[in-house]
């Protein structure tokens with residue numbers, strides 16, 4: 176459905192020197208710098224896939240989405256969406272896609288919401304029958320009727336986002352681009368949003384590309400993720416593979432009845448190699464870090480409790496947030512080659 180081949184996008188920026196002199200100089204000769212926002216990115220997306228496109232602020236996500244939707248032309252490389260080059264044939268491409276930018280709306284600000292829908296119905300030539308059926312479905316998942324007669328400018332953020340997603344789906348597009356669709360939404364609104372995306376994907380095999388900083392969106396919706404860092408794709412694969420690689424670190428922390436003084440060989444007691452466990456002691460607190468594939472929580476707990484009097488115990492697994500934060504910080508992923 177979507178093919179991106181070696182796409183790059185550079186922006187020209189003019190850097191001025193700091194201070195007043197810099198400002199004056201800046202009028203004459205600001206230094207020209209080229210920023211590669213997207214740098215040689217390639218991927219193929221099949222019909223019906225739901226892709227999570229993640230990366231830190233400024234990584235290049237929105238720029239990629241803008242090229243895929245045809246708003247921006249790549250500096251180099253090629254894109255095909257359902258056989259169409261989006262930035263060359265914007266009109267034909269528009270019939271195939273739905274777009275939601277969480278930061279701004281595509282609806283007519285001063286019109287009652289329902290009128291925006293009527294206009295979109297005409298623009299996309301949606302039949303009366305389809306219109307009725309889709310509005311009913313939107314009502315089911317997004318509950319628009321409570322505010323459908325209000326002007327868009329009076330809607331709350333969550334209501335406006337629900338309206339925006341309905342609007343982007345009115346013509347039943349083959350591809351749906353969502354750039355931070357859950358930004359600023361409360362827990363319930365997020366659930367509704369995710370439900371709507373799921374329903375569309377299941378019912379119509381809509382291909383979805385989603386950027387988000389909310390990793391629950393990703394866990395709930397995406398069967399594949401792309402991670403972009405500094406304009407380059409550093410991971411393309413299943414979320415579960417990253418979890419297997421990074422997610423096996425577990426920590427068990429114990430609070431002991433008395434401060435730990437007799438430094439016994441815990442690795443020996445647990446029958447593992449000393450390098451397989453990380454032991455931290457701070458008076459009455461004892462923390463043991465290990466890989467769950469080598470040791471079980473039950474075994475660690477059992478050994479400690481047999482040797483010490485334990486008053487409290489806590490198990491901490493690496494969660495997806497900290498895995499992803501580690502990947503952003505390291506700027507690389509090493510999943511496949513071990």
Ligand SMILES: Nc1ncnc2c1ncn2[C@@H]1O[C@H](COP(=O)(O)OP(=O)(O)OP(=O)(O)O)[C@@H](O)[C@H]1O
Pocket residue numbers: 186187188210211212230231232233234235236237238239
């Ligand atoms: N029109 C533009 N002119 C100049 N630079 C731009 C332009 N659009 C984006 N950039 C730069 O390109 C880089 C990537 O921006 P982009 O908006 O794609 O990031 P993003 O991954 O969507 O980040 P965020 O998570 O903050 O939305 C940034 O360094 C940004 O400053």
Ligand SMILES: [Mg+2]
Pocket residue numbers: 236237238354
């Ligand atoms: Mg963005």
